[in-house]
Amino acid sequence: MEHTLTDRMKIGISACMYGAKVRYNAKGWDMLGYLKRERANFLWTPVCPEVMSGMGVPRPPIKLVGGNGIDFWDGGAQIKNRHGRNVSSMMRAGAKACMETLERADVDAYIFMEGSPSCGVYRTTLKNQRLGKPPGVFGALLLKKEIFLIPAADLQSPVKWWDWRRRLTAFTWLKRRDIDTVSDLFEIWHTLKFLCQEIDEKSSRELGHRIASFSKVTSLQEINRIRIEILELLRRPSDAKRVKQWLWKNYTHLKKIHGVEVEKVCPPETLRNMTHIAEEMLAVELEARREEKLFGSSPIDYRPSR
Known part of the structure; x- marks a missing residue:
């Protein structure tokens, strides 16, 4: 089996982490500078839900009120700016526009700005490292779409970036492969099992036992279910x-x-x-x-x- 990925991976990124000065205070950071020449190995799609909402730059900072980003999409939370203005409808339009852009670009992953009430996934505030109300509005959409997610701050660490990059490569390779038979699945698991065991040894060994029990008459539906579980494993962070x-x-x-x-x-x-x-x-x-x-x-x- 070919263990090489030659098509360039497509990565979405919070525009403020790409260097665009689109934050509420008109600032941004070029986090891709830490990748040096390696940044040319990927196709980049920068997006900013807050700019696409029409709130402009600079703008009053916003916060989630009454719940988190998941609650927001269910109608149970709002986005308000510093002056108390409800900008939920604008934020909803901006987040949807960015997700549509990522889908058109067919991205394999997204590098997000942690600590943002829009793009944050595990934290929605930068104040004293508090969690806020995660996920953010756009972060909730990213989780729902099961996109491979990388926190932008991890690009500063050579070890963390290597860890994310090798798993993203395996994730993308698997996502793009056709798996038509149990034999295909056996070969793929032989290739990826040690990486999966490193991420979660217990879950991976249970998954390996299930795959070993498959027969030639195992349904394509069950094979695809296993593929989804492997992809989910590869998205989890390591340490x-x-x-x-x-x-x-x-x-x-x-x-x-x-x-x-x-x-x-x-x-x-x-x-x-x-x-x-x-x-x-x-x-x-x-x-x-x-x-x-x-x-x-x-x-x-x-x-x-x-």
């Missing part, structure tokens, strides 16, 4: 501890079975900074690609054509 542990586990497997060896890789108990960990991961990834061996921590090779 640095698990990344280090499974890097070592998958690296020792490569070394033992295929003779792939990289000097700079350290065992998980070795103390080192995040930059060094990122360098280790990239080194193993590149060496496995060069030797054409499957690396469980990053099983899909992303080689976009420009």
Whole structure:
């Protein structure tokens, strides 16, 4: 089975994180600068629900009142600005316009501004790191559409970005593949199972047992249900501890079975900074690609054509 993704991935992004000065205070940040040359490997679609609502720049800041973004779409919450004006109808139109744009662009993922009452997913305020009332109005739509979501702040960390990028690559590769038979599913699970186990070992092992019990007469509906579960697993965030542990586990497997060896890789108990960990991961990834061996921590090779 081909383990390479060559079509450029399409990523939506909160426009203020793309560098556009569209925040309520007319500011923005170029978070893609942290990716350096790698930013050219993706097609970007910046959107801003608040600008598309017609509220303009600069504008009074807004907040959710009476519930969260999910409640907003059910009619149980409102968006008001600092002066108490109800701008819910404007916000609703802006969020819908942005989602329609992302759907036309057929994005594979979205990089969101956490802490925003519009784009926030797990936090809707920046004050003292409080949660606010998550998700935000647009964040609720993103969750409903089951888009692969990446917090913009994680682009600043080489380890966190590597973690999101390898899982987004696997997610997109799986999303674009045709799975017509149980044999197709077996091959896909063989490719992705170690990455899934790293993210959630218990759920992945249960999923593996279910797949192993399938027969040739298993329905296409059940096969597609498994695909959806794998995609959901790949969207979940990991953490640095698990990344280090499974890097070592998958690296020792490569070394033992295929003779792939990289000097700079350290065992998980070795103390080192995040930059060094990122360098280790990239080194193993590149060496496995060069030797054409499957690396469980990053099983899909992303080689976009420009």
